[in-house]
Amino acid sequence: MRLDYLTIFPEFFDVLGISLLGKAVDNGIVDIHAHDLRTWTHDRHRTVDDTPCGGGAGMVMKPDPWGEAFDDLLGADPDPSVHVVIPTPSGTPFRQDDAAQLSHADRIVFCCGRYEGIDHRVIDYASEHWSVHELSLGDYVLNGGEVAALAMTEAIVRLVPGVLGNPESLSEESYSQDQEGLLEYPVYTRPASWRGWDVPEVLMSGHHGHIAQWRREQSRELTRRRRPDLLTDE
Numbered sequence: 001m002r003l004d005y006l007t008i009f010p011e012f013f014d015v016l017g018i019s020l021l022g023k024a025v026d027n028g029i030v031d032i033h034a035h036d037l038r039t040w041t042h043d044r045h046r047t048v049d050d051t052p053c054g055g056g057a058g059m060v061m062k063p064d065p066w067g068e069a070f071d072d073l074l075g076a077d078p079d080p081s082v083h084v085v086i087p088t089p090s091g092t093p094f095r096q097d098d099a100a101q102l103s104h105a106d107r108i109v110f111c112c113g114r115y116e117g118i119d120h121r122v123i124d125y126a127s128e129h130w131s132v133h134e135l136s137l138g139d140y141v142l143n144g145g146e147v148a149a150l151a152m153t154e155a156i157v158r159l160v161p162g163v164l165g166n167p168e169s170l171s172e173e174s175y176s177q178d179q180e181g182l183l184e185y186p187v188y189t190r191p192a193s194w195r196g197w198d199v200p201e202v203l204m205s206g207h208h209g210h211i212a213q214w215r216r217e218q219s220r221e222l223t224r225r226r227r228p229d230l231l232t233d234e
């Protein structure tokens with residue numbers, strides 16, 4: 001899987017060389033390239049923004065640098081197997097299913113906007129050539145797309161075979177299919193008693209059936225309290 005990041009702050013993506021994703025890069029499972037969008041400017045000030053047509057506050061990212069970056073990185077031939085992800089507050093919510101689907105992609109290009117956003121014609125042009133995903137990380141506003149791209153990257157890449165040491169841990173996570181899309185149950189480790197708090201007895205019983213039942217009940221109760229929207233049968 002090749003991941004490209006178009007951004008005016010490429011140093012944001014230096015962190016991808018750390019920990020699990022760093023190992024995935026070292027193992028050749030993932031190939032990461034961060035690009036400074038100003039590479040594709042030609043004026044003395046390396047300008048990437050301009051005033052908004054129709055007025056309004058702030059600045060909008062000019063289309064030309066994006067178009068020239070696309071030309072260099074992707075060429076002009078349409079290829080639906082290339083996924084262009086554009087983090088935006090106005091996008092569809094990024095969910096575990098999106099991470100799962102994108103984890104099968106051979107190529108993802110993250111377009112990280114700043115200012116008031118990217119000239120919409122960039123999205124229109126990209127949509128004619130590649131598979132475009134305008135995705136929101138959540139219902140809050142960031143200063144740019146980089147943090148969202150990092151979060152989405154981690155959610156996507158950790159699902160790629162060979163990235164996680166123990167793939168079994170994926171099956172019991174919140175939102176995973178094996179968890180019926182419910183929130184993950186509370187987890188515990190040693191010591192059995194800590195500052196007056198004990199590990200639930202059932203987890204110390206060694207009775208796998210009882211433990212599984214307790215965990216299912218905990219997941220349902222937690223989901224009912226915190227995310228009733230995830231419950232399909234109530």
Ligand SMILES: Nc1cc(-c2ccc3cc[nH]c3c2)n[nH]1
Nearest residue numbers: 088089113137138142143144145
């Ligand atoms: N979920 C979410 C995405 C964003 C976002 C994404 C891109 C830009 C560009 C300028 N401001 C931005 C904000 N905020 N919140």
